[in-house]
Amino acid sequence: MTLLELKDISYKVTGKEILSGLSLSIGTGEVHALLGTNGTGKSTLAYLVMGCEGYRPSSGEIMFAGELINSLKIHERAKLGITMAWQEPVRFEGIAVRDYLVLKDKNIDPAHYLEMVGLHSELYLHRMVDKSLSGGERKRIELASILALSPKLAILDEPDSGIDMLSTQDIVNVISAFKNNSASVLLITHREEIVLIADKASQICNGRVVCSGDPEKVAEYYKARKCLVCDGEVCAYV
Ligand SMILES: Nc1ncnc2c1ncn2[C@@H]1O[C@H](COP(=O)(O)OP(=O)(O)OP(=O)(O)O)[C@@H](O)[C@H]1O
Numbered sequence: 560m561t562l563l564e565l566k567d568i569s570y571k572v573t574g575k576e577i578l579s580g581l582s583l584s585i586g587t588g589e590v591h592a593l594l595g596t597n598g599t600g601k602s603t604l605a606y607l608v609m610g611c612e613g614y615r616p617s618s619g620e621i622m623f624a625g626e627l628i629n630s631l632k633i634h635e636r637a638k639l640g641i642t643m644a645w646q647e648p649v650r651f652e653g654i655a656v657r658d659y660l661v662l663k664d665k666n667i668d669p670a671h672y673l674e675m676v677g678l679h680s681e682l683y684l685h686r687m688v689d690k691s692l693s694g695g696e697r698k699r700i701e702l703a704s705i706l707a708l709s710p711k712l713a714i715l716d717e718p719d720s721g722i723d724m725l726s727t728q729d730i731v732n733v734i735s736a737f738k739n740n741s742a743s744v745l746l747i748t749h750r751e752e753i754v755l756i757a758d759k760a761s762q763i764c765n766g767r768v769v770c771s772g773d774p775e776k777v778a779e780y781y782k783a784r785k786c787l788v789c790d791g792e793v794c795a796y797v
């Protein structure tokens with residue numbers, strides 16, 4: 560069953576078209592990898608699905624569980640079960656890891672979610688969420704907090720890059736944890752080896768899907784044509 564369906568999405572800001580006629584769908588329980596080089600529109604797509612302030616499609620439809628959600632606000636989408644790990648995470652400072660994990664639901668077992676992301680609960684539950692945690696530890700704790708929300712759809716914006724980089728094996732483990740929790744995942748990345756974890760993959764270039772389907776094939780396509788050369792509105796490789 561389709562959980563998320565993007566139909567012919569375009570997004571313009573100050574006259575610039577960042578996404579152009581983009582269509583993509585994610586099934587229930589499916590991990591869909593979105594591959595693309597810097598500046599191709601991956602995070603913009605994530606903000607549109609999450610419903611961040613100012614991010615509404617200029618045209619096209621965002622359907623979630625059969626419902627048109629274009630005009631829903633971020634908190635309304637969160638209630639439907641959409642959640643996101645930001646590329647540059649917004650972080651809670653100065654609360655204990657245990658409290659951070661039970662922010663939404665006091666009845667969950669925070670230790671369980673820490674173990675799911677490979678952290679020993681006895682070492683971390685009492686730590687504070689602050690700069691004393693390493694980047695990788697903070698990233699894992701953030702992913703644990705998203706798991707603890709039991710989302711229907713988790714959007715993970717480049718969990719494999721940046722200062723808080725996780726290894727490929729860490730990502731595999733985290734994705735398995737989401738799968739075991741029956742969540743669908745939109746996994747944004749620009750590393751082709753990460754794509755192989757997914758059930759399905761799409762490559763975007765210049766705000767368009769240029770290749771979609773079997774992750775291995777999409778990864779190969781991406782390796783061969785990173786679409787670094789885009790000629791104005793039309794990708795040279797379409
Ligand atoms: N508010 C805005 N005004 C003008 N241009 C914007 C705006 N927001 C995004 N862009 C541009 O849209 C393009 C896509 O940005 P986006 O952040 O979605 O890329 P990305 O694929 O996530 O890249 P990265 O891999 O570097 O994270 C970029 O060229 C960016 O500069």
Ligand SMILES: [Mg+2]
Pocket residue numbers: 601602603646716
């Ligand atoms: Mg990005």
